[in-house]
Amino acid sequence: MFFKVFSFLKIACFFLLFIFSTNLSAMSIKIMLYGDSLMAGYGLTQNENLSSVLMNKIKEDNMNIDLINASVSGNTSKDGLTRLKWSLEDKPAVLVLCLGANDMLRGIDPTITKANLNEIIIQVKQKNIIVVLCGIQAPDNMGQNYKQQFDNIYPELAKEHQLIFMPFFLQDVALQEEYLLNDYTHPNHEGIKVIAGNLFPYIKKAINLLSS
Numbered sequence: 001m002f003f004k005v006f007s008f009l010k011i012a013c014f015f016l017l018f019i020f021s022t023n024l025s026a027m028s029i030k031i032m033l034y035g036d037s038l039m040a041g042y043g044l045t046q047n048e049n050l051s052s053v054l055m056n057k058i059k060e061d062n063m064n065i066d067l068i069n070a071s072v073s074g075n076t077s078k079d080g081l082t083r084l085k086w087s088l089e090d091k092p093a094v095l096v097l098c099l100g101a102n103d104m105l106r107g108i109d110p111t112i113t114k115a116n117l118n119e120i121i122i123q124v125k126q127k128n129i130i131v132v133l134c135g136i137q138a139p140d141n142m143g144q145n146y147k148q149q150f151d152n153i154y155p156e157l158a159k160e161h162q163l164i165f166m167p168f169f170l171q172d173v174a175l176q177e178e179y180l181l182n183d184y185t186h187p188n189h190e191g192i193k194v195i196a197g198n199l200f201p202y203i204k205k206a207i208n209l210l211s212s
Contacts (some may be wrong), residue, residue, distance in 0.1 A: 029065050029066065031093065032070050033096050034070050034097050035096075037071075039096075048197075049123075053192050053196040054199070054200065063207065074102075077099045097124075099116075104136065110146065118160075121161050133163045134159075135153075135154030136168070176191070179194060
């Protein structure tokens with residue numbers, strides 16, 4: 001009788017484990033884009049912005065992803081920190097962070113920007129959310145000293161917090177007229193395609209960490 005009960009419980013446990021594993025694999029992974037107008041899709045239609053282009057790539061890879069674009073045009077690093085708590089109520093598994101461009105355009109002290117980004121990263125990691133940090137680089141006309149301080153923010157934070165790091169969000173797009181809107185600052189739809197292609201491997205790396 002004991003062995004029959006034990007065998008039944010063993011089979012039941014395996015069955016429940018199988019159901020749990022199946023449901024877990026069926027669950028979508030929430031990925032949040034957390035940035036400013038560069039991520040929000042300034043000047044673009046809904047179908048042209050970064051989240052839409054990334055979703056097309058995700059579908060091509062047959063990945064079960066729920067992509068949340070929590071980016072707000074005009075946001076500084078301080079704005080991002082201010083709205084972080086309620087943004088995280090969506091409970092993403094991965095947060096792609098790209099803030100600081102508006103700080104740079106306003107000439108905000110890089111030490112302030114770094115402190116804000118550092119606090120964002122700390123709070124996000126406390127929730128066991130994987131952070132993908134996207135770097136921004138200041139143009140030469142900001143001055144050598146400012147540029148060096150600002151550009152160093154991102155690799156320093158990535159190293160300190162051991163983050164997945166995309167060195168330059170606008171790689172292959174910045175200063176390329178064919179990839180920019182008429183303001184020569186924000187990416188057009190073709191520029192977004194380039195950015196999505198560059199960013200996607202870093203997102204996949206984050207997803208692989210979740211399953212490891």
